Amino acid sequence: MRISPDVLLSFLAGDGLGVEYQPILRVADGELVAYEALARFRHERLGYLPPDQVFRQLHDSPLSLFQLELLIKRLQLEACPAGTPVFLNIDQDAFEVFLGEDRHPMVELLLEHQQAVVEIIENSSVADARVSIAMQQAFGGAGIPLALDDLGAHDSLVSFDVLLGVQYLKLARDWLSRLSSPAAMALLRGILSFARDAGKTVILEGVEDEAQMRWAREQGIDCVQGFLFRDRFVRHWAGEALGAGAGCEEPA
Template structure:
């Protein structure tokens, strides 16, 4: 196993990303079967104390020549082959859990299509994997990635129910901003609601402040944590403190990033 240090990883990611659709089928298959993927861990920090609460794992993929692949586009491309998508995501989650060196939250991004490729009941292998670590020093929190159709909203709620029944906590991505099927029941079922400071900057100042004030106030009353992402400056951190957000994540804390672990040969 190789581990890229931050400078090597930075140099690698400066290269233009390869479009997954431009890869011939056998090279796309290589990404999955030859395990040309890795993970890094971005810190989640308590706003008031700046104590490290945990990390969120982010996936990286490479083509045969070492050029990086866009993770979202790769996942979208593989939806044409649900079995391959399922295999990739399950192996990636195993890697992200195995290489996590810390304690506290381990937040894992999981797309609905990837999850349901493993089945729509309690026999889903993701549930068994997460359940193995339910009582460990890490707390696995599944970050439910956003979708925009009403049909997806119903399936997302089913996914959340299955995860919670197995003892796995759930976080909502960009709650109340770009997630079109945001609902009160989803809000009540989550342990963490996430929203981007970068997305908020695109709103009118008063609207952004009102949105955060409402989310933080409502979350606090029902015992849900709030997490502001894309906190890249001291000004953004100060604003999060002023708005009483619980925890933050972003490039401001990049000095705490861990190495990227990869199974590239």
């Protein structure tokens, strides 16, 4: 799907930007412990647009990509529920635009919000791993908590430096398709044992039904998120009064 320049320009001007907050719940008692903030886009003519396609279209224009990422992060932080940690996925290519500069606007923005947690995505190449380490050093060095996202996704690589340096491990939903593999389950038990010994919190993504929730409880996983809890998702659009965008009125 090609998104025309005029549509992208409207997003860069701050029009049609939204955020969806997906709850992260403690397995032991179902209590809310945090939200993950996800970008959402809508256009008056085209309707709702897939976020990955919007960002992908801007990857050939790094400064524009960074500008949009910064706008989205500002919205996600301004509208987030008070007093609750919010997990933010920072685009690696956007972050890299200011890598090596004396100051990094994204780090400065997050330093203003004590509840922010930066998600570092699992790597798909050695170059990605280098950026992940740079993100860990920049955000972690500034005292901002870190989470490693999509741990165990089928197309990802593991950076051990990043693994050691984060406070949260987010297990990719891919683990739920490996339940019949003894080797995969042995590896998962090793990851969970490492997390317990290292004082890290483990979050399982992609939980869609009660059976998966029970499995997470049986494994001793700390927290979960996913479409099983869709009725607790909250959406907010730029320009709306806070609280006016509650609920999810259209498919994600």
